[in-house]
Amino acid sequence: MKWTKNQLRAINEEGRNLIVSAGAGSGKTAVLTERVLRKLNEGISIKNLLILTFTNAAAAEMKKRIRAKIETKKELVEELNLIESAYICTFDSFALSLVRKYHYLLNVKKNISIIDENIIYLEMSKEIDNIFEELYIEKDPDFVDLMSSFCRKDDDIIKRAIIDIYQKLNLRLDKENLININLYYNNQSIDEHIEKYLLLLKTKYYELYEVYENIASELEEDISYLESYFNSENYKEYKENVNFLSIPRLPNGSSDELKSQKKVFTEKVDEIKALVRFENIEEIKNTILKTKGYAKVIFNIIEKLDIYLHKFKEKNDNYTFLDVAKMAYFLVRNNDDIRYELKHQFNEIMIDEYQDTSDIQEEFIKLIANENVYMVGDIKQSIYRFRNANPDIFKNKYVKYKKSIGGGKIDLSENFRSRKEVIENINYIFDILMKDDLGGVDYKEEGRMIFGNKNYEENKPNQDYNLEIYNYINLLDKSYTKAEIEALIIARDIKEKVDSFLVYDKGKYRKARFSDFTILADRGRDFPLFKKIFEYYQIPLTIIEDEVLTNEYDIIVLSNIMRLVIKIKHGELDQEFKYLFTSIARSFLFNIKDEIILKYFVNKDFNNSDIYKKCFELSIILDELSNREFLEKIICKFNIYEKAITIGSIEGVMVRCEYLMNLADMLSSNGYHVVDFTNFIYELIENNLPIKYSLDKSTSEGVKIMNIHKSKGLEFSICYYAGLSARFNYEDLKKKFIYDNQYGIILPYFDNGIGETIIKDLYKETQIMEDLSERLRLFYVALTRCKEKMIIVCDLDDKEKRKINCLKDFLSQIPTHKFSKLLDPKDYSLTKDYQKIKEVNFNDFINITSPINVNELKLDYKVKSRKSYSKKTYKVLTKEEKENIDFGLELHYILELLDLKNPNLDELNLGPKLHGKIESFLNSKLLENIRDAKIYKEHEFIYNDSHGVIDLILEYDDYVVVIDYKTKNIDDEAYFTQVQGYKKYLEMKTGKKVYGYLYSLIDEKHQVV
Structure with missing residues (x-):
């Protein structure tokens, strides 16, 4: 492979910290591997390199690539033997290795193990119930006030909110210092909030004025009299002047653009009116201070919860990965000799996917860095904010290193994945959309991709490889959902393209197969519908998605068997016993008809049933069994694996049961016995905790459909983009009790009703902008998965720029006429035939x-x-x-x-x-x-x-x-x-x-x- 100039720099440059901004398809993994090989050839051992990835799969892939590079080199045979034990691992794995190595300094056992987050969540839930019970008895006035003000039916909403706040605080290294009421309720802190709030109002007025100028320039009527109302200097003027800002009625025949601008103006005025709901600054201060008592109670509960969880984890030396990461940080920070050793142990610290680094990980790296950190990533592909990734870490460092402050930067802009048309189309879109304040980078200046794979141009077929937007706005019909329309359009289009559209593969062009097509969507809600419609068109479709273990039928049945055994053990043949018995009898394990089940209860002879006999046999030996043995006995006695074929994937059942086996072992090490284990599984299901797992479907020969997050790091020949009308989910912004790194504790006040303080307004504004930036980056990730042809399927109204509430709305911000193909109802007759049966004899x-x-x-x-x-x-x-x-x-x-x-x-x-x-x-x-x-x-x-x-x-x-x-x-x-x-x-x-x-x-x- 011939390296580009910047790739060679990224492979060879030494002597300072380096940040490599590696765009999509730029060969960053190949560059990283080649850099490792160069170092090995120069005599640096693999054991003196720290290579950090974000997933175990990425670490395994890196080891595989390095091994392939050196296994033919005799002079590196010793390094080959060191690869498995080398520090090519995730942040979590490296932190765990340090904690185990220096366990005696942390007062933990050497065999410290990782506990499932769901165990901790359920422990938190149980303990918070106990804490509330104590507070109810004590009748603490602040607690009583909190409950009476915000609880209607029960106190679950407060309990969940406190757990959320605790989890957010737990992500901070200085958590103990942050649980301090005086940090948030002092004059300086409140004045800072008010200052930011007034700046927000000023910004809103400025945005409104820009819209006003656009309207004034188009409108024949003179509306200059409004200008004086924009000159607001303080809160009183902001509040009063907004009431006078109104655009008169537009004349008949006004352009769509002018109508759209007036609509935007009205919306922005309404936004300002909502912000100036307080009478004066004094009222603003008072509403914040009214929440102080609530904060005091919440912090008190959090302190008690933290003490309990610390004891719970300490008792059995089982901790979460987050706990271990913090232990590793404090271990290195508080021990000069360990810090010195790590600083000088590694020739270089290499970090892959640096844009997804969290605050704790960054602080840890700072401690062991020695002007030798090599960071590879792409801020444009930072889409894991919900996993605590902080893209500002990459952004701020890139800006500094660009000025050679603290290190240097290298840009890998050549894209070797996609053909020229795809790259040009993506550049066109993001030149307009992605800016420093929306997306995190000025795309036109620093993010554009350069076409790198010239092989696409050799013997290029006469085909249109440009982006197409299949606009079905004229096909909209109340009888059909948008998902139905999109699935029908895509299925028909794939039928037309398969065996006719030419794709580039292994140095030559061939006809497209079903496996060359992939559908990417914002979320997976409509995947079953796509599956059904594609079956109607006789197109194989594979759904690639994470499964939720606690939603699975076999796990619910397994849980019910466990509970039934315990019911029999305790002689509790009550109504719940009947529910459990009936559930198992009807399940795939027995498929007993209702008439027969009813007979058991009418004659009271269920003890003669096969179900009862099997459960009774288990109940006799229950006290002798470990959690794992209990599961194994049930699986064997009820032939669960053999009968799983009737409900789908046997592999899926085995994967889920293996997860439960590991969970059983983990709970055993925490003192959970069989009854506790059974109750725990039941609570997981009842609380619908999202335990996710994946099955490998990568070898499927059919069309694939997945969400955009799942597509990260993958590439596909022909991509369809569906479900772009799904509205963004802002449910978290509706929460009343919040902790935020920037604004601290955010609580509602109560004054003849529930109200929100200005801190919530500031938080909402920040969160919406950060979310829009991530959504735009998500859109970028989606488009850059494509190698040869992009097809967007949506109902696009290009007459007006819309407020961005879904991915489709990004397209309304740019001219798309050159890509748009307006679908004609005459050519696209929709059908419900996929719901029909064919002729049956x-x-x-x-x-x-x-x-x-x-x-x-x-x-x-x-x-x-x-x-x-x-x-x-x-x-x-x-x-x-x-x-x-x-x-x-x-x-x-x-x-x-x-x-x-x-x-x-x-x-x-x-x-x-x-x-x-x-x-x-x-x-x-x-x-x-x-x-x-x-x-x-x-x-x-x-x-x-x-x-x-x-x-x-x-x-x-x-x-x-x-x-x-x-x-x-x-x-x-x-x-x-x-x-x-x-x-x-x-x-x-x-x-x-x-x-x-x-x-x-x-x-x-x-x-x-």
Whole structure:
């Protein structure tokens, strides 16, 4: 490989700190690897290099590349043997190695281990309950005031807020100093907030004036009389003058641009009015001081919580990675000899993905640096603020080093990933959008990419490789969601391009395959819909996303088995026992029909069931089992791995169970026994804690779909961008209790109602700008994944610049006409056919080669009274009843697949009896408003330890209808109970009124539940 001039600088330059700004596709990993090789060739051992990455996968990849570089070099054979033990690792791993090495200085054991964050979260939750209980008893006046002012139904909102504040404070190295009430409630601090607030008002007025100037220059009417109102100097004038700032009515025929500007002006005036809601500066001060008592209580609770957690971790020497990072920092800071040793141990400290460094990591590096830190990253790709990454660290250092203050900077601008058109298109977009104050870099001056891979130009096909925006604004239809429209457009387009569009691969052009196409979206909410539509078009689609372990069906069933064993152990055959038993009986492990399950409870002979027997056997030996052994016994006894094939990926089940095994070991080391472990798993599920895991689907030969964060570091030939209309999530800004590094503790005040102080306004303003910057960088990451062709699919109204509330709105800020392809409804007829079934000959499903022997069946019984349970008799199934059941099953199957809004029964070649029953149901009153409904069929759910499948759900704007089909009998009390359970589940899920019905397929009648 021939290196560019700047790549050679990045490989060879020595003698000072270096920051390498490596743009997308610039070969930064190859450069980093080559720099390591050069050092090894110069006699520097791999053990004298500290190479820090942000993921274990990145560390493994780096080791693999270095090994490949040196394994053919005989003179470096010794280094080859040192690679596995070398410090090529994550920050967390390096910090842990230091803490273990010098454990005696930290008063921890050498075998200190890492505890799962979820264990700590649940411990915090339990302890905060205890602290609140004590405070309720003490009746502390500030605590009582806090509760009475902000709690309506319960105190959960305050508890969650305190945990959030504690977690934010815990990210600080000076946490103990920050839990000091006087730090926030002194005249200097309050005056600084007011000064920033007045500056914010001044900025808002300046922005308003700019809009005014644009309008005044276009408007024929003289509105110069408004100018005097912009000359505000203090809060009183800001408050008074804004009421006079109003643009008169525009004349008929005004341009769209002028209308848009007036709309912006009005919005900005409203923003200012919201900011000047206080009477005067004195009121502003008073509202802040009113929160002092609340802060005092919260800090008191946090101190108690911190003491408890420290003791909990210390007891078993189990700490979080954050704890270990802070230990390592204080270890080095407080011990001169260790600091000196580390400073002189490493020839160089290399940091990959430096733009994602956290404050703690940066402070740690400062302690061991010796003018030998080599930092590689790209601020334009900093998208992990939610993981505490601080892009300002990279930005500030780049600015300093650019002036040769403290080090030097090198720019790697050549992009070897993408073809020329892709790079030019991206440069065009971000030249306009990305600035120093939005995105963190002046893209036009310091961020532009240079086309580097000239191989694309050899024998280049006559194809359009430029960006295209498929604008479907004229296809919008209330009958279709945007996600449906986008999926249909993309599926059709891929069908057209596969085997016709040419892509560059291994030195030559070939026809595109499905695996060359990737869809990137802002979030994964609509991925199942894409999957369904792509199946209709017969396009293989692989969803690449993190799974949430506690949402998985098999884990919930496993948890229920654990709980059932303990119920049996304690002899608690209560209502919860019934829930658990029923859930397991209905699950993929047994698939027992409801009639049989009910029989167990009616006859009270569930102890004869296979479920009870297995659980009872485990309950006998429960006290002898470790947490891991308990899990292993359940998995083995219930054949979970063997039966997992019925619910999807066996690999997924095994990965999830392995996670639980490791969790079991970790909890054992913290003194959790089997009952504690079982309760812990249950609490994880109940609290919906997001334990995420991934399955490797990288080898899939189909189209891939993933969110943008998941695509980081990857590259794809042809990229579609969907879901760009999804609004940004600002839910965190609605929180009332906040801690922020810049503004400190942010609390509401109470004065005949809840109000927000100016500190919250300042915080919101800062957070929104930082979030928009990260969203823009996210958009940059998305586009720079593409090698050959970018296609954006959205409904773009290019008549006005919109306030940026979603990724699509970035496009409204720039001229896009040269990329835009306005889709014509005549050419793009939308369809709901993906919801329909194809022609089915039901006889094809019946293949009888020998007589069927039917055992005596007992079913369709009805409980007469509680007194007659033990005397109940059941009749043998008659021929007519059996025929009814077979007929009912066939009806049920057709309804499962039929498009209920657009049914075409003639296509199904149904017999007259089947046709009549289906038609009767379609014409029933239950479905009279179905065209206004969202339809869900065969909806599987797990609720209150029950697992079931709801036949039909019709969701309307303000209510929901649930319908359960029965073959004939709909008078059974058990059926009513079942549907009542469905209603409760749906009311909880939707917040809407739910109406339940039982429908008899044979009798063509319904019952209200």
